[in-house]
Amino acid sequence: MTIDQLKGNVIVNESMLTGESVPVTKTPISTEHDEFFDVKQHGKHILYGGTNVIQTRFYNGALVKAMVIRTGFLTSKGELVRSILFPKPVDFQFNRHIYRFIHCLAVIALCGFVYTVILKMSREVPFKNIIIKAIDLITIIIPPALPAAMTVGVVYAQSRLKKQEIFCISPRSINISGCLNCICFDKTGTLTEDDLSFSQILPVNLDTVTYELPIENPSSLKTYNKLIGCLTTCHSLTLIDSKLIGDPLDQKMFEATNWSLEEPEINDTNKFDLLAPTVVKSNYQNIENENVEIGILKQFQFSSSLQRMSVITRKLDDQNYVVFTKGAPETIFSLCDQNSLPKDVYDRLHEFTEKGYRVLALATRDLHLSFVKMQKLSREETEKDLIFLGLLVMGNMLKPETKDVINVLKQANIRPVMVTGDNMLTALSVSRECDMINSNDQVILLEIDEENSLPNHHRLKWKFASQPSHVNSTSIKKDQMPLHNLDSNNLNEICLSIEKDLHIAITGKTFSIIRDEFPESFLEQIAIRGTVFARMSPDQKQQLIELLQSVDYYVGMCGDGANDCGALKAAHAGVSLSETEASVASPFTSKKPNISCIPKLIQEGRASLVTAFGILKYMACYSLTQFLSVIILYTVRNNSFKYQIL
Numbered sequence: 001m002t003i004d005q006l007k008g009n010v011i012v013n014e015s016m017l018t019g020e021s022v023p024v025t026k027t028p029i030s031t032e033h034d035e036f037f038d039v040k041q042h043g044k045h046i047l048y049g050g051t052n053v054i055q056t057r058f059y060n061g062a063l064v065k066a067m068v069i070r071t072g073f074l075t076s077k078g079e080l081v082r083s084i085l086f087p088k089p090v091d092f093q094f095n096r097h098i099y100r101f102i103h104c105l106a107v108i109a110l111c112g113f114v115y116t117v118i119l120k121m122s123r124e125v126p127f128k129n130i131i132i133k134a135i136d137l138i139t140i141i142i143p144p145a146l147p148a149a150m151t152v153g154v155v156y157a158q159s160r161l162k163k164q165e166i167f168c169i170s171p172r173s174i175n176i177s178g179c180l181n182c183i184c185f186d187k188t189g190t191l192t193e194d195d196l197s198f199s200q201i202l203p204v205n206l207d208t209v210t211y212e213l214p215i216e217n218p219s220s221l222k223t224y225n226k227l228i229g230c231l232t233t234c235h236s237l238t239l240i241d242s243k244l245i246g247d248p249l250d251q252k253m254f255e256a257t258n259w260s261l262e263e264p265e266i267n268d269t270n271k272f273d274l275l276a277p278t279v280v281k282s283n284y285q286n287i288e289n290e291n292v293e294i295g296i297l298k299q300f301q302f303s304s305s306l307q308r309m310s311v312i313t314r315k316l317d318d319q320n321y322v323v324f325t326k327g328a329p330e331t332i333f334s335l336c337d338q339n340s341l342p343k344d345v346y347d348r349l350h351e352f353t354e355k356g357y358r359v360l361a362l363a364t365r366d367l368h369l370s371f372v373k374m375q376k377l378s379r380e381e382t383e384k385d386l387i388f389l390g391l392l393v394m395g396n397m398l399k400p401e402t403k404d405v406i407n408v409l410k411q412a413n414i415r416p417v418m419v420t421g422d423n424m425l426t427a428l429s430v431s432r433e434c435d436m437i438n439s440n441d442q443v444i445l446l447e448i449d450e451e452n453s454l455p456n457h458h459r460l461k462w463k464f465a466s467q468p469s470h471v472n473s474t475s476i477k478k479d480q481m482p483l484h485n486l487d488s489n490n491l492n493e494i495c496l497s498i499e500k501d502l503h504i505a506i507t508g509k510t511f512s513i514i515r516d517e518f519p520e521s522f523l524e525q526i527a528i529r530g531t532v533f534a535r536m537s538p539d540q541k542q543q544l545i546e547l548l549q550s551v552d553y554y555v556g557m558c559g560d561g562a563n564d565c566g567a568l569k570a571a572h573a574g575v576s577l578s579e580t581e582a583s584v585a586s587p588f589t590s591k592k593p594n595i596s597c598i599p600k601l602i603q604e605g606r607a608s609l610v611t612a613f614g615i616l617k618y619m620a621c622y623s624l625t626q627f628l629s630v631i632i633l634y635t636v637r638n639n640s641f642k643y644q645i646l
């Protein structure tokens with residue numbers, strides 16, 4: 001059953017749907033604004049069939065109410081069952097060749113059938129015998145056991161994959177995974193650890209609008225300020241069995257402050273309002289010997305496509321409501337009052353991202369509104385005119401298996417590609433660290449030339465991404481160093497003029513402008529040479545997979561989160577790293593949360609493919625030989641006995 005939620009909050013595990021094991025909070029749909037219901041757009045308010053409700057939250061005894069909008073096969077669980085029963089047809093050359101081969105056999109069988117009928121009729125054999133002999137010939141040339149025999153390899157490969165904790169809901173995809181020659185990887189949680197480490201906060205002095213000294217231990221701060229308010233409230237953490245559950249990034253950020261979180265059953269929430277779902281409390285006491293308490297009154301959840309989340313809060317002794325927002329720095333900067341940004345805001349951001357840190361920007365805004373008006377405030381109205389508070393810097397460690405697997409793939413001539421929602425410089429640094437880009441390779445960064453662009457006629461410029469300091473870049477001609485304007489003709493020339501291995505890196509924004517405004521050939525060059533695709537939205541990840549397929553790559557996708565679902569489904573072989581055994585998100589699910597499953601999958605795919613080839617050759621030779629011998633025997637008025645055939 002798919003249910004549209006109307007009242008109360010629900011915490012659900014949607015891993016069956018998305019592969020992501022972090023619980024998601026579902027909130028009631030807003031009735032303030034007139035808008036058409038859209039299943040995709042309002043996904044945060046929908047409970048899906050087959051997903052697990054971990055907890056329900058309701059206030060004043062009003063139980064969670066929901067309306068059923070879909071049942072049976074139309075629900076997500078139904079979709080999973082349907083995708084197992086009727087897997088998506090895979091366009092695989094081998095399958096096409098098999099069908100062509102069977103057509104050829106059918107033609108041969110038809111010729112044999114006609115020949116037998118004519119031959120036997122000329123010899124005045126009884127009609128019944130003619131039919132038996134002629135039909136016998138058809139079953140000889142097209143062996144009925146062929147389809148079953150062809151799946152033997154797949155069945156064995158599937159059971160071997162299962163032993164290695166790789167589960168498959170679409171066995172047809174096993175053969176195709178033996179042909180993969182390009183694998184796209186999501187970054188966070190796939191190549192790098194999901195469990196980020198808190199590194200530091202770079203606060204901004206709100207009076208001088210300059211950066212202050214970094215704070216490495218926010219729990220040592222004993223006075224309340226907006227920055228602490230943001231770190232402690234701007235998250236979607238929840239308590240389940242007294243354990244903090246939610247996005248690992250949010251968890252690390254909150255734990256670093258050493259504040260505590262309390263949930264609604266606790267009567268204290270009444271101090272704010274009956275609707276206050278969560279309260280955070282300081283780890284210290286102020287001059288009045290009281291803990292600082294902040295209630296989180298409203299939440300705009302994190303969305304990969306918006307790259308940010310916000311909360312509306314109220315401090316216990318405050319009259320005003322305060323908005324706290326955190327998200328991708330580029331997005332937050334654009335929502336901030338530009339006067340609140342320090343002059344060196346981008347320099348400091350680059351400093352961290354170049355070293356591979358995952359950086360988020362924090363911002364705030366005071367709301368002087370009544371409670372009712374605050375409740376009605378839309379996301380757009382809330383997240384504007386923000387005041388920049390500082391940068392949150394998190395360590396982003398590679399998983400131990402990543403580097404070896406990338407090298408194994410490269411040795412096997414399988415192209416690794418990174419497609420991530422994170423910052424370009426962080427992505428580049430990680431791609432170098434995991435050997436996706438070797439230290440000597442050149443990377444071209446394609447960007448939109450904002451200054452020389454017209455609204456629907458953008459121009460591009462390019463530059464070399466800065467090299468790690470130990471690499472000598474003198475072999476690059478001087479005139480190639482500065483930023484260049486670029487059109488579709490000269491990208492190829494530039495790429496060919498560089499003697500080193502070359503990679504292209506672009507962001508989601510540039511990618512969609514190239515898709516919309518540039519010729520297809522230009523986009524194809526990006527597909528062939530692109531190694532790092534950063535700041536990609538979930539839709540763009542899927543578009544990239546389709547683009548790679550259009551230039552004849554057999555594309556695999558390995559990801560771990562809800563933002564990879566589209567790409568996982570679009571790929572020839574999608575592997576989701578998840579705790580669940582099966583998810584609708586992809587044909588393969590690996591319980592081991594690292595990319596070591598990819599070489600195993602390719603190996604098993606190849607083994608299954610080789611078995612299928614072998615069986616096909618054997619069956620073809622066997623049936624053709626038998627067909628010829630039977631035709632000869634029919635012609636010389638003879639027939640083989642049972643034991644002769646055997």
Ligand SMILES: Nc1ncnc2c1ncn2[C@@H]1O[C@H](COP(=O)(O)OP(=O)(O)OP(=O)(O)O)[C@@H](O)[C@H]1O
Nearest residue numbers: 186187188302304307308309326327328420421422
């Ligand atoms: N919990 C969060 N709250 C606010 N902003 C976030 C949160 N998680 C991620 N972000 C920001 O949104 C951006 C996009 O996130 P998204 O989940 O799409 O991709 P990602 O996690 O960075 O990378 P990947 O696609 O490799 O998993 C992140 O780079 C980060 O700047």
